Amino acid sequence: MKKFEEKTIVKEVLYEGKIINLQIETVTLPNGKTSKREIIKHPGAVCVIALTEENKLIMVEQYRKALERSVLEIPAGKLEPGEEPIITAARELEEETGYGSENLVHLISFYTSPGFADELVHVYVAKNLYKIENARGADEDEFVELQELTLEEAEKCVADQRIFDAKTAYAVQYIRLQQLMHKYKTEIQ
């Protein structure tokens, strides 16, 4: 998948931060002209679609400074250097919700903003949840509140924009699709 490849002539790193780096690359386009690309480097992240025994979807409410508001999201967090995504997923689930899962399965991975960032999010589905005694808590500068929503409540939150991000919208749609497939005993071939 290299069609229309843009080759880098000059790369300039403008910022190296705690979570993201910013670099500007001067590239040669397929027509021979040059252009600049603004690129955010990100370590990648995981998120977890976790269903309780009562089929409720586990959400965390947290303030997102970039949005200047709080939102409901599925549990998520960024990868530590060299960490396997499934390990991050188990850790974030424990830290943000106090739950462990006997059955943590990779569902899909996707880039969130391919136009300017290399952030890749790995989505896991967590089943057979159990409460972890003395679970590790959230990071020191992280404030989250656990919520458990039925599918219908979650869909209402999508409509109300209390759920307002791509991975969580994907998760709610995924659960609806699973429920329909289960109801009609159909499978995607």
Added chain:
Amino acid sequence: MKKFEEKTIVKEVLYEGKIINLQIETVTLPNGKTSKREIIKHPGAVCVIALTEENKLIMVEQYRKALERSVLEIPAGKLEPGEEPIITAARELEEETGYGSENLVHLISFYTSPGFADELVHVYVAKNLYKIENARGADEDEFVELQELTLEEAEKCVADQRIFDAKTAYAVQYIRLQQLMHKYKTEIQ
């Protein structure tokens, strides 16, 4: 939705670019401590789920420098200053695919990376497509190739990671959900 609000003490704009700005905000946390937030400001974007008469999903293949590869995505583009998202959607659909739509409907909007960016993507569904004669072409430094995929082909591309971004994965799942609901004549209440 201001729970756990983080108030800005200092805001420093480090970069103002063509598409994104980078700013670092020093914030007061709910526990009174301070922390830094790295934030990307983005003008927002649109994308279009467009189905042909033969129920094929319209995709564009393009090189994404941030990923160093090409991917298949639904048609998309960023908002011009002050532009209504539905106008952007019609424009991007025309420029990237040559199609117009008699029925362009807003489906959902979501933030792509709430942890570090304010990019909001508005998703539209385009039905009743028609070919535009002498359609406006893509931007000068944009190289895209049109592809039309059945739902099954699109799902295979998701599995193969030729489709590899959140909005397009959402779109493919949306089409599958619509197809199931249509097949079983069910509706989400």
